[in-house]
Amino acid sequence: MIANDLLKGTLRTIVLKLLADNGRMYGYEITKRVEELSAGKIKLTFGALYPVLHKLEADGYITTEKEFIGKRVRKYYTLTETGRSWSEQKVDEFLDFVNTLTYVLNPTPA
Amino acid sequence: MIAATIDDNIDRIKSDLVSRGLTYDRLLEDILDHVCCMIEENMEEGFDLDSSYNLVMGSIEETRIPEIQHQTLLNLDKKFQRMKSFTYVFGLSSALLAIVGAFFKRMHWPGASILITVGIVLVILVFLPLYFITSHREQVEKKNPAYAIVGYLSIALLMAGALFKIMHWPGAGVMIRVSIGFLIVGFIPLYVVNAFQKGGKEKVRLPYIVMLLVGISVVMLMTNVRISKYAINIFLEEVVSNEQYLGEIETRTGRLTEMSHDSAYADKQSQVFRIHEKAGELQVIVDELRESLLQSVDQPGATIQEVKGKDKVIRHRGWDATMDYDKEEEFIRMALGFRDMLNEMLLDPVIRCQIEDHMEFTRKVWPYEFGERFAVGEPFIYNYYLLTKISKEIALTEFVSIQYILRH
Numbered sequence: 001m002i003a004n005d006l007l008k009g010t011l012r013t014i015v016l017k018l019l020a021d022n023g024r025m026y027g028y029e030i031t032k033r034v035e036e037l038s039a040g041k042i043k044l045t046f047g048a049l050y051p052v053l054h055k056l057e058a059d060g061y062i063t064t065e066k067e068f069i070g071k072r073v074r075k076y077y078t079l080t081e082t083g084r085s086w087s088e089q090k091v092d093e094f095l096d097f098v099n100t101l102t103y104v105l106n107p108t109p110a
Numbered sequence: 111m112i113a114a115t116i117d118d119n120i121d122r123i124k125s126d127l128v129s130r131g132l133t134y135d136r137l138l139e140d141i142l143d144h145v146c147c148m149i150e151e152n153m154e155e156g157f158d159l160d161s162s163y164n165l166v167m168g169s170i171e172e173t174r175i176p177e178i179q180h181q182t183l184l185n186l187d188k189k190f191q192r193m194k195s196f197t198y199v200f201g202l203s204s205a206l207l208a209i210v211g212a213f214f215k216r217m218h219w220p221g222a223s224i225l226i227t228v229g230i231v232l233v234i235l236v237f238l239p240l241y242f243i244t245s246h247r248e249q250v251e252k253k254n255p256a257y258a259i260v261g262y263l264s265i266a267l268l269m270a271g272a273l274f275k276i277m278h279w280p281g282a283g284v285m286i287r288v289s290i291g292f293l294i295v296g297f298i299p300l301y302v303v304n305a306f307q308k309g310g311k312e313k314v315r316l317p318y319i320v321m322l323l324v325g326i327s328v329v330m331l332m333t334n335v336r337i338s339k340y341a342i343n344i345f346l347e348e349v350v351s352n353e354q355y356l357g358e359i360e361t362r363t364g365r366l367t368e369m370s371h372d373s374a375y376a377d378k379q380s381q382v383f384r385i386h387e388k389a390g391e392l393q394v395i396v397d398e399l400r401e402s403l404l405q406s407v408d409q410p411g412a413t414i415q416e417v418k419g420k421d422k423v424i425r426h427r428g429w430d431a432t433m434d435y436d437k438e439e440e441f442i443r444m445a446l447g448f449r450d451m452l453n454e455m456l457l458d459p460v461i462r463c464q465i466e467d468h469m470e471f472t473r474k475v476w477p478y479e480f481g482e483r484f485a486v487g488e489p490f491i492y493n494y495y496l497l498t499k500i501s502k503e504i505a506l507t508e509f510v511s512i513q514y515i516l517r518h
Contacts, residue, residue: 027140027143028143028147046140046141047181050178051178051181053140054185073142073143
């Protein structure tokens with residue numbers, strides 16, 4: 001398991017990247033996908049996920065479409081145009097950060 | 111088949127979520143779907159609907175739902191987000207103002223006091239309330255408004271006390287002590303209890319507590335003026351010798367004034383009389399200041415030898431409480447008047463120089479304007495010693511002036 005406080009700032013980036021790769025997704029699907037991709041190491045709770053999704057929607061980075069599944073509504077989230085370019089930028093930034101960290105934590109002998 | 115069963119129960123699940131505090135429709139849709147997905151997953155593993163439903167709902171803590179809703183709504187609340195960023199920017203700039211002021215003060219540049227005062231007052235009146243309001247609003251369960259209130263009171267009072275201390279306004283000691291009391295018996299326990307109640311979700315921010323305690327100890331050190339026994343005894347010796355000299359000088363001055371009654375000095379009598387009178391008035395006030403200092407120790411009739419180390423008592427009551435500011439101002443005004451008078455009477459540069467030397471305390475003890483109080487925060491015995499030294503210097507000034515006048 002990866003500790004929650006390590007995940008905190010990166011959740012938004014993860015969500016953006018998933019939506020960029022998979023087109024439209026609904027909330028449960030996102031948590032499952034994250035779990036799958038991280039081989040069970042990251043368990044995204046809905047408590048962490050939905051506040052972020054709603055904020056992204058309010059800021060205009062993603063939009064929703066509703067579909068009825070039986071009697072209940074399912075909301076699919078998709079990136080908007082601004083969301084897409086922003087997502088690329090965020091992911092690049094983050095990868096850069098991770099690479100730097102790797103260097104710092106595992107210095108290769110010169 | 112399965113989907114149908116869930117659909118049959120959809121209203122029940124929905125009302126269950128609503129009864130747990132999920133009232134925001136857009137979030138309700140999301141979480142309803144999410145919970146249904148979780149239930150379906152369990153059912154695929156062979157549980158029936160009811161036990162699967164109980165399993166899922168049981169795994170969601172009671173407080174979790176309102177927390178999520180609260181967080182979501184706050185995320186969306188533009189006004190709140192603006193308020194939050196305003197709070198931080200504002201706090202940072204006020205603190206910066208105070209720091210720049212502190213730097214100015216160190217450099218003795220003008221305007222330092224205003225910068226420090228404005229900075230700290232802004233922190234106390236604007237930043238801190240905003241900070242406590244925003245952080246209180248961010249909590250889902252409004253646990254205890256006492257937490258925010260005690261926190262605000264103690265930190266505001268501590269900062270106000272520090273400000274008063276820096277500006278040498280009376281009452282600083284009391285404010286600092288009360289606020290530290292608030293912190294130790296109120297804020298820190300509330301903080302720790304609060305954090306532990308939240309369980310693993312939010313860790314006790316240990317660095318904050320450590321910083322707080324370090325801050326408290328620094329403030330305590332600032333107000334602490336203990337000196338070693340050795341130093342106390344040196345000052346006491348000085349006090350004794352100053353008093354002996356004073357006696358001797360006064361005897362000699364007495365002889366001189368007696369001499370001046372001789373008709374040979376008729377033209378000089380009025381000058382000698384004025385000097386003697388003014389010096390006497392100054393000595394009375396110094397004695398009163400010394401007396402009030404002694405009395406602050408709370409041991410009626412005690413001599414300085416008996417209470418020389420009573421620093422602690424003075425500190426607890428605060429020098430502010432013992433010092434009569436009006437008297438102090440009266441004294442310095444009179445001392446300056448005395449000096450001016452002598453400067454007018456005695457035109458000889460050498461004797462003037464001598465007088466300047468003796469009256470140096472008017473510049474050394476009160477080097478700046480009146481805002482800079484006499485000997486604030488110094489050890490008790492040191493303040494007492496200063497007063498005996500001033501007494502001696504006044505007597506010396508009187509003696510050399512009269513002697514000079516009678517000789518010339």
